[in-house]
Amino acid sequence: MKSAVETLNPTRVRLTVEVPFEELKPSLDAAYKKINQQVTVPGFRKGKIPARVIDQRFGRGAVLEEAVNDALPKFYSEAVSEGELNPLGQPEVDITELKDNELLAFTAEVDVRPTLEIPDYSGIEVEVDAVEVSDEDVEKSVEQLRERFASTAPVERAAAEGDVLTIDLEAKVDGEVLEDGVAQGVSYTIGSGELLDGIDEAVTGLEAGGSATFTSELKGGSAAGREAEVKVDVTAVQARELPELDDEFAQLASEFDTLEELKADSRRRLEEGKKYEQATQAQEKVLDALIELVEVPIPEKLLEDEVRTRKHNLENHQLGQMGLTLDSYLKIQEKTAEEFDAELKQQAEKGIKTQFILDELVNKEQLSVGQEELTEHLMRRAQSSGMSPDQFAQAVVEGGQVPMLVGEVARGKALAVVVEAATVKDTNGEVVDLDDEDETAETVEAESAEAPAAESTGDKPEA
Missing domain, CATH: 1.10.3120.10 (Trigger factor, C-terminal domain)
Structure with missing residues (x-):
């Protein structure tokens, strides 16, 4: 087999390959064997049909096509190895010549990894943020931990910032209730920003048993991105109680004593x-x-x-x-x-x-x-x-x-x-x-x- 490589651009090459016909013999034998197992000819046992009979009944061209398709990956891989190429993706193959008992020639165009020149990179300089932790950062971190250990207790008053509500929701678009627009028993903390825009204003000031309606753009679901009319029913109002920041809290929330x-x-x-x-x-x-x-x-x-x-x-x-x-x-x-x-x-x-x-x-x-x-x-x-x-x-x-x-x-x-x-x-x-x-x-x-x-x-x- 002979092969040559032509560079079309920095990321694409064309391989030109010529294969002496004798190198096709293993694939040709395999093609006859495969066809033998697939066809029936009167007077011959299955798998025992002579090659000449297959040529006469089904055509030598069909055998050659099967043999070439079987052999192409091998010849292509050999040409890639000889050319020391790093191909990317599937090649575009074109058989340019197929002479029975003489020659198989084909071209294969394929994308390849470009040859890169890596310059001296020791001069690279970059600037990053300094590692600085302020007292405020520490206080915020401790406060977040404190929030995790907060408890809640029911209150008989209007809902306010920080309260935990239990609510039912119903969303309508164009006057129709959405199949996925109904939710019950949802826990929501006023001011958390975890649900819909406008909900904080709607529920603030409501007591348990109160209702409100507001308009909001849905963030997800079947009507994501559309304006919906949302009805919210408040079924319970609970106030959050934070533990005191002292040594007892440290012992409760961590392995530390103070x-x-x-x-x-x-x-x-x-x-x-x-x-x-x-x-x-x-x-x-x-x-x-x-x-x-x-x-x-x-x-x-x-x-x-x-x-x-x-x-x-x-x-x-x-x-x-x-x-x-x-x-x-x-x-x-x-x-x-x-x-x-x-x-x-x-x-x-x-x-x-x-x-x-x-x-x-x-x-x-x-x-x-x-x-x-x-x-x-x-x-x-x-x-x-x-x-x-x-x-x-x-x-x-x-x-x-x-x-x-x-x-x-x-x-x-x-x-x-x-x-x-x-x-x-x-x-x-x-x-x-x-x-x-x-x-x-x-x-x-x-x-x-x-x-x-x-x-x-x-x-x-x-x-």
Whole structure:
């Protein structure tokens, strides 16, 4: 077999392949055997029909077509290997010549990963938020904990800010009660902002047994985004009672004996959270700076497929679970369809660029992934998916997704190399030491998981 590679553009090539006919013999034999099992010819036992009879009865062309379709994937793969290509997606194959007992020639056009030049990235400098926890932050944190230990007691008075109500709701659109617009026994805290716009004003001042009607735009359900007339009946009013902020509360709400110890622990936790946010911010900014340094041509079809996949997942999975359509979602987001499409394309481009660049860095830095690293990553992914580690691992193996997970970990390590080489300063001008932070892979997972199309290494071609 002879093959040649023609570069059509930085992300697409044309393979020209010539195969001597004798190399088709295994596929030709397999084609005769397959046809033998599928047809019946009087005078011959099934599976024992001579090749010449099959040629006479069904035509040599049918046999050749079967043989070529069987052999093409093998010859295509060999040509890809010889050309040292990294194909993306399915090739467009065209048989240019098929001479019986002489030659098979075909071309295959396919998108490929572009060759990237990674410049010196040690000069990257980014600025991140400083880790600062104020007394007000600590007080707010303790107050939130206090809220969790609040109790309620029925009161015989008008409902006010902070009260917990038990309410029944009925929503009408165009005078008709919605099938999914009725709810009973709903617990609602006035001022929480957890239900419909306008409900706070409607229920404030009502006592148990009181009713009110207000107009609001529905956030979800069958009439999401539409104006509805909502009737609310208050069946109970309860006042919230907060525990005293003292040592007794600290003992109730934590493992600490004193309120001061509880506050000190809250400050420590807040600082850890800020450090996590700082590390994540550093990764994101370093990644953005790296993308700016590297020129990355993107295959048009890959980008189209990625945009289509993202849109499909949003419409059929994320929005579907929330009872929203794309139109109602865009209305809530206050975006036009054109703005949404442009944003989706921008996100897809960034995801693909991220994957290409970090994969190139994995090769350049010769990074490998150990079993322990893969297991830790699998545990994190299982936790975020809501599955047990065993269930997630089984799904990954059965779905053939292990290489994808390995790639995610490797890209995380590649980004860590760049972050380590970069200069990261906070808003106070202090150099930030990120050595103690072990969150590098998380940003990469989020980026690369959004570009699954770039994982493809080529599908089976057919004539």
